[in-house]
Structures are given as C-alpha cells and as structure tokens.
Amino acid sequence: MSDFAATSEPNVPTGQEPAIELRDVCKRFGRQEVLRGVNLTVFEGRTLVIVGASGQGKSVIIKHMLGLVRPDRGTVRVFGQDLNRVGRRGLDDVRRHFGVLFQNAALFDSMNVFDNVALPLRERTRCSEAEIRSNVEEKLALMDLLGSEEKFPAQLSGGMRKRVGLARALVLKPKIVFFDEPTTGLDVSKSNEIYRLFHRTQQQLGYTAVIVSHDVPKIFKLADQVALLADGVIQECLTPEAFQLSDQPVVRAFVEETMGRLYRSDAEEEGLYEKV
Amino acid sequence: MLAFLEKIGTETLWYLETAGRMGLFLLRMLRGIFTPPFKLFPVIRQVHFIGARSTFVILFTGAFTGMVLGLQGYYTLRKFGSEGFLGSAVALSLVRELGPVLTALMVIGRAGSAICAEIGIMRNSEQIDALECMAIDPYRYLMAPKLLAGIVALPLLTAIFDVVGIAGGYLVGVGLFGVSPGAYFQGMYSSVVWADVEMGLVKSLVFGLLLVWIAAAKGYYLHLERSGGFGAEGVSRTTTDAVVLSSVAVLVWDYLITSIML
Ligand SMILES: Nc1ncnc2c1ncn2[C@@H]1O[C@H](COP(=O)(O)OP(=O)(O)OP(=O)(O)O)[C@@H](O)[C@H]1O
Numbered sequence: 001m002s003d004f005a006a007t008s009e010p011n012v013p014t015g016q017e018p019a020i021e022l023r024d025v026c027k028r029f030g031r032q033e034v035l036r037g038v039n040l041t042v043f044e045g046r047t048l049v050i051v052g053a054s055g056q057g058k059s060v061i062i063k064h065m066l067g068l069v070r071p072d073r074g075t076v077r078v079f080g081q082d083l084n085r086v087g088r089r090g091l092d093d094v095r096r097h098f099g100v101l102f103q104n105a106a107l108f109d110s111m112n113v114f115d116n117v118a119l120p121l122r123e124r125t126r127c128s129e130a131e132i133r134s135n136v137e138e139k140l141a142l143m144d145l146l147g148s149e150e151k152f153p154a155q156l157s158g159g160m161r162k163r164v165g166l167a168r169a170l171v172l173k174p175k176i177v178f179f180d181e182p183t184t185g186l187d188v189s190k191s192n193e194i195y196r197l198f199h200r201t202q203q204q205l206g207y208t209a210v211i212v213s214h215d216v217p218k219i220f221k222l223a224d225q226v227a228l229l230a231d232g233v234i235q236e237c238l239t240p241e242a243f244q245l246s247d248q249p250v251v252r253a254f255v256e257e258t259m260g261r262l263y264r265s266d267a268e269e270e271g272l273y274e275k276v
Numbered sequence: 277m278l279a280f281l282e283k284i285g286t287e288t289l290w291y292l293e294t295a296g297r298m299g300l301f302l303l304r305m306l307r308g309i310f311t312p313p314f315k316l317f318p319v320i321r322q323v324h325f326i327g328a329r330s331t332f333v334i335l336f337t338g339a340f341t342g343m344v345l346g347l348q349g350y351y352t353l354r355k356f357g358s359e360g361f362l363g364s365a366v367a368l369s370l371v372r373e374l375g376p377v378l379t380a381l382m383v384i385g386r387a388g389s390a391i392c393a394e395i396g397i398m399r400n401s402e403q404i405d406a407l408e409c410m411a412i413d414p415y416r417y418l419m420a421p422k423l424l425a426g427i428v429a430l431p432l433l434t435a436i437f438d439v440v441g442i443a444g445g446y447l448v449g450v451g452l453f454g455v456s457p458g459a460y461f462q463g464m465y466s467s468v469v470w471a472d473v474e475m476g477l478v479k480s481l482v483f484g485l486l487l488v489w490i491a492a493a494k495g496y497y498l499h500l501e502r503s504g505g506f507g508a509e510g511v512s513r514t515t516t517d518a519v520v521l522s523s524v525a526v527l528v529w530d531y532l533i534t535s536i537m538l
C-alpha cells in the first residue's frame with residue numbers, strides 16, 4: 001500500500017510562506033449557509049487535503065480559492081493577493097499559475113482529448129505545434145491515455161475523463177494545483193498510479209496542492225495537512241498523524257467512521273453486527 | 277400595497293441589473309476583439325458557420341422574397357399604369373428594408389440559436405469556469421471570433437439576399453408579366469442611390485452585432501436567468517428567449533436606424 005512514500009518528510013520543497021489564505025470566509029446560497037467562517041492556510045510547496053461529508057462545501061471552498069465564487073464575508077488571498085481586490089487582470093495573473101481539476105472534469109466537450117490537453121499550451125504559450133504535440137503526448141502517456149487522443153469526452157469513461165482533466169491541469173507546470181476528487185471513479189490500481197504520479201510531479205515541480213478527496217485513509221499519505229470541513233467550518237487542520245489522533249469529537253467521529261477502526265466494535269456493541 | 281411597491285421595486289432593479297450586465301458584456305466582447313493574441317483561424321471558422329452555411333437559406337428566402345415583391349408590385353403598379361417602376365420598387369424595398377431585416381432574422385434562427393445554446397451548455401457544464409481558471413479570457417477566446425464573424429458575415433449575406441431578390445423580381449416581372457427588361461433595370465439605376473445602399477449596409481452591420489451580442493450574452497449569463505437556467509430545459513428556454521429577444525431587437529433597431537438615416 002505504501003509504494004508512494006509519506007510526504008510529511010521534508011522531501012518536498014518546504015516553505016513557510018503561505019500560498020493560499022482563507023480568513024473567516026462566509027458564503028450562503030439563498031437561505032442555505034454553506035460556509036460560516038472558514039480559516040485555512042496552505043503553505044508553499046505543501047499539500048492540503050480537505051475531507052468532509054458530501055455536500056458540506058468542499059467544492060465551494062475550492063471555487064473560492066479559484067476566484068470563481070466571491071465570499072459574502074472574509075478574504076481569500078493567493079500569493080498574498082486578495083482575490084476580491086485584484087480585478088480581472090490581476091485575477092488572470094494569479095490564475096496563470098493554477099492547474100485545476102474540477103469535480104466533473106469540465107472538459108471541453110466539443111474538442112477531442114488531444115485538443116483539450118493542448119488548449120492551455122495553444123492559448124497561453126508560443127509553443128510550436130510540434131512542441132505541443134510532444135508535450136501533450138507525454139502527459140497523455142503518463143495518464144495511460146495514449147490511443148484515446150481522437151476520442152471526444154462523451155466517448156470516455158468517467159475515470160478516463162478524470163485522467164484527461166489531470167493531464168490538462170498539469171500540462172502548463174502550475175505552481176498551485178487544485179484537484180477536486182482526483183481518484184473518485186478510478187479503480188484501486190489506477191488511483192494508486194495517480195497518487196504515485198502526483199508525488200513524483202510534485203517533487204519535480206514543487207507545486208502547492210489542494211486536494212479534496214473521499215479516499216480516506218489512503219489520501220493521508222500524500223498530505224502535509226488534513227482539514228476536516230463540517231457544519232460550515234474547518235473543524236481541525238493538522239498533520240495526518242495528529243489528525244487521526246485528534247480528540248475533537250467531530251474529527252473523532254469522522255476518523256472512526258471512515259477508517260472503520262472502532263466502528264466495528266461499536267456496531268457489535270449495539271448488536272447491529274449480528275443482524276447484517 | 278407595500279407588497280405591490282416592493283414588487284415594482286424588485287422588478288425595476290432586476291431590469292436595470294440585466295441591462296447593465298448586457299451593456300458590460302458588449303464592452304467586454306469588444307475589448308476581447310482587441311486583446312492579443314489575435315488568431316485568424318477561429319474567426320474564419322465562425323464566418324464559415326454563421327456566414328457560409330447560411331448561404332443556401334439566404335439564397336432561397338432572397339429569391340422568394342424578390343419574386344413575391346415582383347408579383348405584388350406588378351399588380352399594385354399596374355393600377356396606376358406604371359409597371360415601369362417595378363425595378364425600382366423591388367430594389368428599394370430590398371436594399372433598404374427587407375434585405376437586412378430578413379437576412380438578420382434568418383441568421384438569428386440558424387446561428388443565433390446555435391450560439392446561445394453552445395455557450396449556455398458550456399456555462400452549465402463549468403467549461404466557462406474551466407477557461408477562466410486557465411486564465412483564458414472567454415471574451416477573447418469564445419466571444420470575439422463570433423462577434424467579428426457576425427459583423428463580417430451579415431453584410432455579405434445581405435448583399436447576396438439583395439442580388440438574388442432583384443433577380444427574383446426580374447423573373448416574375450419580366451418573365452411572367454412581360455415588363456420590359458430595359459425599364460426594370462433603368463428604373464433601378466435611376467432610383468437606387470448610394471444613400472440607400474449605405475442604409476442597408478449600416479443596418480446589416482448593426483444587426484450582425486446585435487444578434488451575436490444577445491445570443492452570446494443570454495448563453496453566458498444562463499446561470500443568472502430568473503426562471504432558472506438549469507440543465508437541458510434551461511438551455512432550451514434561454515435559447516428561445518434569445519431568439520425572440522434578438523428578433524424584436526432587430527425590428528426595433530430597424531425602425532430607429534431608418535428614422536435616423538432618412
Ligand atoms: N451555485 C450554487 N447554488 C446554490 N447552492 C450551491 C451552489 N453550489 C453549491 N451549493 C450548495 O452548497 C453545498 C456544498 O456543495 P459542494 O459542492 O461544495 O459540496 P461538496 O462538499 O463538494 O460535496 P461532494 O463531496 O459531494 O462533492 C451543497 O449543499 C450545495 O447544494
């Protein structure tokens with residue numbers, strides 16, 4: 001299980017400079033209060049993993065970091081810039097360094113796989129078509145997608161779409177990557193492959209990463225920090241080891257539920273286990 | 277009573293907001309045209325889509341419009357014994373009014389709806405968000421080529437419409453009713469002046485801008501639609517709205533331009 005080394009060792013470029021800072025971010029959609037004062041700091045070159053139950057607002061946090069959603073209150077800073085104040089051009093300057101995988105992959109559905117991955121290169125760099133081709137092929141090979149270049153997103157499986165999204169996110173050598181559920185819908189060996197790849201590219205490029213995942217506990221191996229979002233606030237943000245041992249009741253409940261350590265004995269106690 | 281006032285207030289605010297949004301959209305779209313890097317290929321592709329692929333429809337409607345003008349014109353003019361004016365009647369109504377307006381309406385049906393649906397679906401499936409996160413300006417990348425293509429294609433299509441329409445009028449007037457060919461063309465030469473052509477040109481340019489603007493903006497702001505721009509139904513409803521709105525806008529601006537330029 002541990003083909004990829006634990007990254008809490010400082011083999012990733014360390015930095016104590018915050019790359020992303022959320023201060024007291026509140027957001028409501030209509031009557032629903034989704035975020036009620038989120039505080040989070042992601043340090044440069046480090047990996048933050050956000051966990052939490054479905055529908056708690058993890059994707060909404062990522063959209064705040066991307067500048068796609070404005071907070072009702074509070075500030076979002078990326079590289080020290082307040083996303084609410086930088087204006088369109090400033091926002092673009094910050095976003096130049098982003099690599100984003102959306103939860104639904106958000107591929108351009110009237111372009112084939114090759115063009116999807118090539119788009120950032122074509123629109124943002126002056127690479128020649130030959131350079132683009134070799135670069136894209138390399139990324140597609142990493143994602144085990146060679147042979148599917150001519151397919152359209154609608155002709156791909158869910159997991160393949162994810163991998164095309166990952167290839168597209170990494171093609172421009174980003175400084176910060178945002179992966180919203182990178183391995184959901186992938187089989188175990190594929191997701192291990194993605195984790196290994198993630199680890200390798202992060203060592204090469206030294207990017208900061210924000211990952212939303214339900215793949216607990218495996219995702220902890222990649223994390224420098226784990227943050228649990230529940231009830232609209234970050235309940236804890238700790239190293240993976242400390243997170244698993246936290247005494248905070250909500251965190252404990254989450255850990256027990258997802259890692260199944262005590263769940264089984266609880267269930268036995270209540271006599272549920274026999275019935276199943 | 278208070279509730280009523282409140283309703284009026286929110287309605288007004290909503291309309292103002294929408295108008296402001298549409299205005300800003302136009303400005304950003306125009307800015308998108310002048311933002312580097314400039315790429316020719318996407319513009320050509322859009323001209324092909326909006327223009328070249330509308331040619332057949334335009335030929336068809338142009339021919340029949342000209343023919344029916346010939347028919348109607350002949351019967352009306354014969355009452356006054358002035359069949360000789362048929363050529364100028366057909367040409368003037370085509371060049372000044374029917375050419376630009378009918379071309380615009382046909383292109384709205386063909387390309388306006390398609391533009392709105394395309395951008396609306398991109399909005400719905402977060403593809404526009406994805407573009408923004410890659411620091412690719414959607415106004416430059418998506419909208420500018422469409423706007424340029426609209427402005428280039430409409431005058432050309434209108435010219436085709438006019439020529440085919442005049443030929444259609446000739447076919448009916450000269451071929452069917454025996455108006456003399458010389459009179460048909462002579463009447464046209466002497467009565468159609470540059471100002472008429474200019475008016476047609478201005479109209480078609482404005483309509484080209486209008487139809488791309490409204491269709492693209494409706495699609496782009498799909499998620500802010502008051503009736504809910506969700507899913508397939510949201511896209512279809514918004515597309516219908518866009519077609520109706522741009523058709524009405526074309527007719528209103530047709531009146532305005534005519535009254536200014538006459
Ligand atoms: N644009 C929006 N308009 C209204 N409500 C929204 C919007 N976006 C998100 N929400 C609401 O915010 C809440 C959080 O959504 P979000 O997508 O962030 O959940 P999540 O934590 O990512 O869940 P999952 O793990 O299932 O992806 C949900 O209840 C959702 O209904």
Ligand SMILES: [Mg+2]
Pocket residue numbers: 058059060103180
């Ligand atoms: Mg989510």
